Amino acid sequence: MRLSVRHRSEYGYEPAAARVSLRLKLFPSVYDGQSVEGWTVTVNGDPVAPIYITGYGDEIALWQSEGAVSRVEVLANGVVSTEDKSGVVRDLPKKPPSSIFLRDTDLTRADEAIRTLAEAARKEDALETTHALSLAVREAIDYRPEATTATTTAAEAMAIGAGVCQDHSHVLISACRALDIPARYVTGYLKAADDEDELLETHAWVEAHIRQFGWVGLDPSNGISPTDHYIRIACGLDADDATPIKGHVVGGSQITLSADVAVSDNQQQ
Known part of the structure; x- marks a missing residue:
């Protein structure tokens, strides 16, 4: 596209x-x-x-x-x-060690509720686990603008049960890291579907590191992996690290x- x-x-x-x-x-x-x-x-x-x-x-x-x-x-x-690559991200100009993205931050530190969600979604296969986690996060946190702020943590969003793409991404990152799956925050743009109004803000999603695939994108807000409707801009440990x-x-x-x-x-x- x-x-x-x-x-x-x-x-x-x-x-x-x-x-x-x-x-x-x-x-x-x-x-x-x-x-x-x-x-x-x-x-x-x-x-x-x-x-x-x-x-x-x-x-x-x-x-x-x-x-x-x-x-x-x-x-x-x-x-x-x-191009639609089913969320798989290859050939970026730098390849930092995936273990960097196991680090906790103030915005992504897991609490008991997030660890419980993570364990409930765990599968034998890491790729299946990350997709199950993405869906579990979307079910746990309703999309509700103004329910949270830029400084809301993953644990706080989980307790509120509502938020926006930043909150979905932070909780998914937190849950992945709780299961020792490296995960990072991604900022970019998303073209709305043809029957929807165009977006008026940037979008955020997650990339998780899966040994046999490398980095794989997951958009918990929409329950899919990024397609050719997504433009990737930057990544980081959390929203503050990746902010444009x-x-x-x-x-x-x-x-x-x-x-x-x-x-x-x-x-x-």
């Missing part, structure tokens, strides 16, 4: 921030099943380019304001070609954010 993306994030600072620094993970991954035909990222209209690749294989750009600033607009857009935009602000500004994402077919004529 050939997909066009336009992702805009606008930050406001009141009073103006003395200085703003940004770390940007906004560049689509290139691997077997995904290629980039054209992609640009700008900050306040100025192009920014990756300056290094992390150990995870994500491209990183850095930006810093020249003096005080009251508004910062980050715009990422381009065309990405995707992370910043540092100097000054006591109140910060506001507005964002929108449009993903659509861009089939060649």
Whole structure:
């Protein structure tokens, strides 16, 4: 599939921030099943380019304001070609040891409820186990916007029984790690089905490491593995580690954010 993306994030600072620094993970991954035909990222209209690749294989750009600033607009857009590989992710530019993604974080640490869910879904085969876990997480946590926040932990989301894709992903990662299955958080974009409205935000899912396959994607929010409707951007130990935009602000500004994402077919004529 050939997909066009336009992702805009606008930050406001009141009073103006003395200085703003940004770390940007906004560049689509290139691997077997995904290629980039054209992609640009700008900050306040100025192009920014990756300056290094992390150990995870994500491209990183850095930006810093020249003096005080009251508004910062980050715009990422381009065309990405995707193939349905049944969720299997191969040939990323870096291959970190899978054991890194067994590490607990504050957002993904398992509690007794998550460990119980994990054990109940355990199968003899690791691949079957991860798919069973993905479905169990979706059944345990209703999709309910505004039920949680960006700082809600996996254990808290499990107790609430509701959340969004970030929460589904954190609980699935936590459950996988509880069974010694490496799992990582993935950020990206998802084109809505033809009979649905286009998404207005980024999406998140999980990749679990299965010995005979390597990394395999699982989207617990939709109960499937990623298809050619998905664009992979970056990964990390949790949402905070993988977030596309992370910043540092100097000054006591109140910060506001507005964002929108449009993903659509861009089939060649």
